Each structure stands twice: as structure tokens, then as C-alpha cells.
Amino acid sequence: MSNFVENAKQAVQGAAQAAMQKAVELAPDSWIPGGRPDPLIDRKHGLIGAQTSRVDGSLKVRGAAPFAAEFPLEGLLYAAVTFSTIAKGRITTLDTAEAEAAPGVVLVMTHRNAPRMRPMPLFLTSQKAAGGDDLPVMQDDRIHWNGQPVALVLAETQEQADHAASLVRVAYEVEPALLSFAEAKAKGTEPGIFMGPMKLEIGDPEAALAAAPHKVDTVYRTPRHSHNAIELHAATVAWQGDTLRVHDASQAVAHTAWSLAEIFGIDESNVHVTSPFVGGGFGGKSLWHHQVLAAAASKLTGRPVRIVLSREGVYRLVGGRTLTEQRLALGARDDGTLDAIIHTGTVAMTPHNAMPEPFILPTQSAYAARSIKLDVEVVKLDMLANTFMRAPGESVGTFALESAMDELAVELGMDPVELRIRNEPEKDPTSGLPFSSRHIVDAYRMGAERFGWSARSATPGMRREGEWLIGMGVATATYPYHRMPGGAARLTLTRDGRVTVEAAAHEMGMGTATAQSQITAERLGLSLDQVTVHYGDSAMPGMILAGGSQQTASIGAAVIAAQRELVAELLKLAGNDSPLAGLKPDEVGGMNGGLAKLDEPDRFESYVSILTRANSDEVSVVGNAPMPLETQHWSMHSYGAMFCEVRVNAITGEPRVSRFLGSFDCGRIINAKTAASQFRGGIIMGLGLALMEETVFDERSGRIMNPSMAEYHVPVHMDVPEIDVIWTDIADPHTPMGAHGVGEIGITGVGAAVANAVYNATGKRVRDLPITLDKLM
Amino acid sequence: MNPFSYSRAAGAADAIRLGAVAGTKYLGGGTNLVDLMREGAEHPEALVDVTALSREIEEREDGGLMIGAAVRNTALAEHRAVRQRYPMLSRAILAGASAQIRNMATIGGNLLQRTRCTYFYDGEGSRCNKREPGQGCDAIDGFNRNHAILGASPACVATHPSDMCVALAALDASVHIEGRSGKRSVPLVELHRLPDGRPDLDTVLEPGELITAIELPALPLASRSTYRKVRDRASYAFALVSVAAALEVESGTVKDVRLALGGVAHKPWRAWRAEEALRGQPASEDAFRAAAEAELADASPLKDNAFKVELARRTIVAVLGDLAGAGR
């Protein structure tokens, strides 16, 4: 509510301000110590921070936004997949005769007739690698996980393909598979490597823990999670001569294009991947076997192919979050300050991927402990490759860390908010870097006040209404600021004074185009409707992963670089007859649809006038974002304080969240509306993680047993209370626009906030997710 | 999904004629059958749409109801007489599925919906005696948190998933059936089978038999009745345990009671033993607990579902306590 009021206020002020507007100075081209902040930070009442509705809202509401499976192509064939039913072994019989004879079938592709292809380049092994695993894709008779594709059928209709896929007869020679986490651990673990080793020791934490007067030392467990974006994984592919054209559902178009080129041994320029709209990604919409298989089958038939995985297909083919077992030990003095944090444990991955769920990440910079030990060990199971899922590492790592902080607060008899404030570090405790912008204590104070935290009873089980026990819990949310190398954007100014931005970035429902329209319009002195943002096309500049909550900063930095080029070009074009004559780029800025001298706004010429006088239809420039040096000088994160109220039924144990507040510190908020949606969406996903999400993996067969939305529970409307979100809106002077990412932070801390509230309600500490009623009875 | 033919029956006689062909299945709202066909758990060669059967809810003079097999779940739940005279039935239906599914689902189809055991659904990857008699059961030593604690067999530990049927079991409903050899009526509690050695047979229906109606006898005590469903999320989840109960208390003594459980067995579970233990007893928490324990004495939980025994006990006690309290 108050957001609306503020927005209205801002609009009025904005109008008043517009009359005496000043040009916006060009932004710096790097963020290093001694540099100056982005001048957009000082623009308080313009488009930045406004509650702008999504530019694509109307398209989506009308069903006019085309998704990957909705591109009609002449002669399209439909694909269906047959999955393996064993975890490890060899295919001994592969009888495709019945499938081939079924009505409408054009091709049954197996390892016997698939074209020769290289394995998918495994994500993180090279800059543009997008593959979820590096196994051969239908190249031999080996089975590596239960659910691996063993045949792909193409038919004239989807129904014909689905039916024929069920007629492929496969027999296997089964080999013993390693499927049990416990058995694998007993055989020994190996150190996890995730962009470097995940082992670190400062001081002597075990000794400090042993000597500490107050301690918590316990094990937390989180289960596997499967990706359940509402849009099923899909691709429509066609070979146009030597060029592979892919309409994908992707959060990595440039990476996917390069990776497909590697797989098929063709030039990167011969693969064109577009993805104008994505119905949710969350880390799951990268390159998996289905796009590769569709492209291979299209090559064999010479016809375009559409592949849409069934919901079961997504569970079988697309990795999810792996399980974790985390030891979290805290040793504290009487005043609550920490002498030791130990966060170690084991996760499962596979021999064919490289994603050891990095659950220690939040602990790296959370608290000012005098000694710290971190370690992620892995075991490798014969299962589907696990992958990234919203806040990989932090979402489950904060469950352990922030539950343990709550346990310590109980042991100390201290308020859990106070305990966190007492351990607030002055600099990053593991890297030693200063924080670029960390106002988590403010977020805690604001949140506690708004949520009514002071009404909480420190003793569990004190509040009851009828059958319902009521409790409150709190936890810290944290997610790093990322800006990956490779940001680039093209700005094209046309004679009508309009600008388009093009970047190989993605719109998965977060509001990318909307936020970048606001930013670009504000920088260039344009109105929102004069800016159009194009994205989701590998032919566009940049290599901008929609991951790590980095797109806003990455595109933002690229637009800054492009604007420098554009202004230089425009000043050249303006020439000596312009009021701008003789000025250098750094002396001018965008204002009122043109350029003006910073300290003499009367020296102004509109973009229309500059291009018209120069008789130029358009000016088009590409800007490359500078390397993200800022992350080497500062410890940079988004933060939040999560407040939760739960009700636990005293008779049945049913846990229901009744109130939730997220109080965020994420730099400058670019769009109050879309950011709030990101925060809320993250929190809702966190409620799922806390209370119900679990991929049921049968360790006897390696098979996922609940591959459907009926049996794999995510929150439904009735599970989600009204979620309040507030933020500090304090700009980080060391980032583009002063912004931090907002996409992933919302899921972090939620698991612990819920678990801590459950403890406060019932006195029961649940250390293994999800918190289901049987654990509370 | 297999290729199949589709036809619409004009009425019961037409349906029975069309349904006589082997490989034919009746189609109600399709909310369960079509799913199972997609999952490969059912492969009918012909579907006979029976939504043209009666959609009447006829109020009998004695206060009972005759409900046509094609009545939609929503229509039954919303019916005034149901809400007044059999509130547990209305609540049970509304506790199931989603509004969209209830709008499609028919009463006949609801009775015959099949188990949600995930091993039953996993046609390619798992063994299941219900799908393929004699194949073996992967649920018994697998994930069986949602499975049966009462009446299971070494061949099958699946549960019947319907909420509506639990209320019908408590309400002494009977099911009207028509086949080529004529009409018959079966008490609802005898419609569904325990698995024994033939878990592939969910019910006592003969091939080609059609459900035409459900009859609810007048049951004055049902006007004070309720349904409580315990589940993992607030909506859109099957019951871990559910309880349908009606209670009549006179001067502190249980005069009459109806009690049935869901989520615990291969069929909606009428709690005969508990009812018997309660009649004539004081309407006290102790008596409710003793009755629940009598009913659950034979419970034999599996690896993952021991909690259901305690959950059923607590839920029975709470539901009866509420009904007793509301009557005071």
C-alpha cells in the first residue's frame, strides 16, 4: 500500500522536477576505488525506481507473446522421447520396428542412426559452455542414468510421436550402479571444485569450538529438488542450409549457440538461437539433451522439428538441485560473538557434471567469526546431472547457517536479531575485502519494526489459537552481486528520436526489457515509450547469461559503454553548427530527447535535430561492458532479513505459514513493481523448499518416482499468505545504477526463517527439509 | 497414449450395449482416466462417454437422495439438501482436487478413480501388481509414505484416493449398477475391494457394468457431520489421513455414530469397530480415543508411514470431539 502512495508522490514530484531537469552526465566506465558513482544514482524522481508495468504485459495477457513451442514452421515434425528405465548398463535390444510402423512416424532415432556429435560442452568449463552434462548424446549403447533418452521419435503429430515412443522396445544388460548417498559416502568423498576449491580454514575453528562456552554442532539435510518452470522445456529447430536455427526456451542464447556449434562441428555463426520469451528458467533452461536430439533428428530428416518435453520428461532429462548434508557448528562467547563457524558437508553430483552445490557460499561473508572452516565434499552417483537452481548454494546453505544461528540464540538466551547484529562483520571475514554496500542491520531493524517482532515470545509454544500453535522466526538472506564478463549491447538511435537496445540477454518473466527501458530512457533523456529493448537472440551483442542475478548490472554496464560511443558519434555528427559544437562527451549528457551541456543546459540539441541535420537515418553503436573489476575490490552482495510467522496444528502437525515479510537491502531498486514480484516469487519458492519440495529418488533403481506436479508439491495459493516486501533502497556507489541483483535473494533464508518459526511455535527443531507434518506430530 | 475410438452413449441402455465390447471403458469427466491413458497405465481401445447419464439429484420423501452417475462433483457439493442433511459429503468433495477438476468430474468417475501410488503410475520403470498382476510390487519396500496402514496385502499397499467415497462410506450409501445381466445395488462399502491377491481388481464391478446412480438413505444424524482431511499442503493434495464422521449424543452418551477413514486403505475404510465401541459410551475424549485405538489395533504401517497410525488416532479424536462439542 505504502508503495503506491510513495509512487504517487514520486510522480507528482517527478513532474515538478521535469521542468528544471538537468542533463545526466555519462556514467563511469569502471567501478574501482577512487572512481565516481553512476550519476543515475542521483536521479531520484525519474524512471528509476518507478512502479513501471511490464512492457510485454499486454502481449502476455493476450497470449500474443510467442514461446519456443509456438513457432509455426512449414513441414514441422513433432518429437517424443523414450527414456531408459535403468540407471547403468548397456542397451542389448533396441527394437524400433513397431514404432517405425506406427501411423505418422517419420523417424525413430537411436544411437544406431544418430549423426555423430560431440558431447555438450559442460557448463563452466569454457566461457560459452551451456551443457548440463558432458556425456555422449545418443552415440552409443551405454546408459548413465535412469531416464536417459534412448530413442527419439519424429511424427506428423505430437500424439503420433508420443504413441510411437511408447512402442520402442528396449532391453538392457544392467550393471551395478552407485545410487545410495550413504553407500557413496562410505566409499569416500572428494573435494568439490566450483570456480575454485571450496575448502578454507582461518584460525583453528575446531579448537575454538571445543573451547567455546556456548555452542551448536549439528547436521542439516536438504533433499533433491526438480525444476518446475511453468513452461515445459521446448525447442523448435530447423536447418536452413548449413545454418541451424533454434527457437529455444533459454536463459543462455549465446552460450547455447556456441555450444551447439561445438557439438555439430560447425561455425558459431552458423547457429542462430532466439528465445523471445521464457516461461521461467530458475537455472534449468540451459542446454540439455533435448535441443541436441531435436537438431540431430532435424538434420536426418531435413525437416523442422518441435520438441516439447512432457512434465515427466523435464524430471527425467533436466537436472535439478542436488541433496546436501551439512554440518554447521558455531562456538560463541557469552556476549554472543562467534569464535568459530564450521560449515562442512557432502553433496551428490555425477561423474559427468561439475556442480557441487556450493552451500558454503553464504557463510563466506555472513558473520565476523574469529575462526572459520568451510568445506564442500562430493560423492558421485549414477544419476541425472544436477544443476543450478535459484540461488544455488545460498538457498540450502542459509537453511543450515541460519537455523544454527537460531539454535545458538536459544542456547544463549539472546534475541536472534540481536545475535546477528552482534556478529555483523566490518569487512568480509574470508576475503578481507571491504563491503561495497551492506546495510543488513538497517534491513533487520526496519523489518522487525514492521513485522511486530517484539511481540514474539522467546519461549517456544507460548502462543496458541484453538488448535494452532503460533510462532515467529527470522533469518538472513544473502546472495552475491555478479557481473560476468561478456556484457555488450547495441544502441541504435533513429531519426525519429527513438532508441533500440539490443543485447543477447533474456526475459524469463523478471522484467528485463522493462527495467532496461527505464534505465536507458533515463540515461539518454528519453521517455519510456521512445526506448525499445530487444533481447533473446544469439546474433545480438554480448554473452549475457540470465543467471547469478546479473542481467541488470551486465546489460546496464553495456548500455553505459554504448552510450559513450553513441554520444561521441553524435557530437561528430552535430558538427560546428550545433549548440553543442566543440564539446567533449564528458561535458554533455542526455536530457529532454537530446544532448545538453552539463552545466549549461541551454546548450542543447535534440537527437532528432542532430540526425536530421546530418541527414542520417540512424546511428548504431556497440558498447562492451568493462571487466567486472568491482568484484575484486569489494565484497558485494544483496541482503535481506526474512521474518516468518507460522501456525502448526497441535493435533495433526500441519505447518502453515501465516505471515511473511522480506526486508531487503539490494542497492538501488530499478523497478518497484517487478522487483517486488521477484522478491515475492523467490519467497514463495522458498516456502516450497521449506515445507514441501522433494524429488523422490528411489535409491534401488535411481528412478525419480514423483515426476509430476500432482506428486511433487510446490505451494498452491492457499499455502501462500500475503507477503510483505520492503527495501532500504540504498544505492551501491560501486555498481551500475547502484543496483544489486534481486532475482535469487528472495529464496535464500526462507527455509531457515520457516524452520525457526516452527521451533518458536512448537519447540521442535526440524533439521531436514521439507518440514512435513509427520516431523511435527 | 494408444489410438482409441470414442462414442457418446445416449443413455444407460445405450452405454451398456456399447460397453459390452472387450477393451471398452466408460468415460466420465476424464480427469482420471485420460491421465492414466497418457501415463500408459490404462489402454482402452474404445471410450464410451457416459456424461449423458442422469444428472438429477432427486430428493426422496423420506429425506434420502438419489444421485445420477453423471452429476458433476461440484453440483453435488453445492446442492442445498446435501449441505443441510449430509454436510460431511459436501465438505469431502470440496476438499478434493481443484475447482476445475470438480467441475468436470462425475460422481461415477469419482467412485472409480484409481490409486495415486507412484509405482502404479510408472508403467515403464516400476513393478506393480495392480497394473500387471504377478509382476511384483515396488512400493512395499519403496517410498510408501502415502500408502496403506489397514487391510493391505503382500501384493499391494496402495490406497484409494477419493475423498467423496469416504463420506459415502460413512453415510451408508449404495451404488446402483446396470449390466447386461440386469440391475443390482451394492452398498458402497462393498463396492471397493481389499487387494488380497488381486489388486488389479479395484471393485466388485463385472466387465461392462455401469454405475447409474448413488443412493443416500435418510440419516438424520448426518446433519451433524463433518469431514476433515489432513494433507501436506493446504489444498490440491491427496489425504494422508481423512475422517468422515457423524455423531448423535444424547445426555452425554453416544446414541449413534458413523465413522469412516480415507488415505489408510485400498478402499474407503468404514470404522465399524470404532462405531461399535462408541455406541452407548459417554461422549468423552477417553471414549473417542479408545474407539480410535480399537479401529487401529490391526494397523500395520510400512517403512515410511508409521505416522499415519498416530495421525489417524488424533484426527478421529479431534473430529469426534468437535462434533460432540458442537452439539452441547
Ligand SMILES: Cc1cc2nc3c(=O)[nH]c(=O)nc-3n(C[C@H](O)[C@H](O)[C@H](O)COP(=O)(O)OP(=O)(O)OC[C@H]3O[C@@H](n4cnc5c(N)ncnc54)[C@H](O)[C@@H]3O)c2cc1C
Ligand atoms: C491433480 C488432481 C488432483 C486430484 N485430487 C483429488 C483429491 O484430493 N481428492 C479426490 O477425491 N480426488 C482427487 N482427484 C481425482 C478426481 O476426483 C477424479 O479424477 C474424478 O473424480 C474422476 O471423475 P471423472 O468423471 O473425471 O472420471 P473419469 O476419469 O472419466 O473416469 C474414472 C474411472 O471411472 C470409470 N467410470 C466413469 N463413469 C462411470 C460409470 N458411470 N460407470 C462405470 N464406470 C465409470 C471410468 O471408466 C474410469 O475407469 C484429483 C485429480 C487430479 C487430476
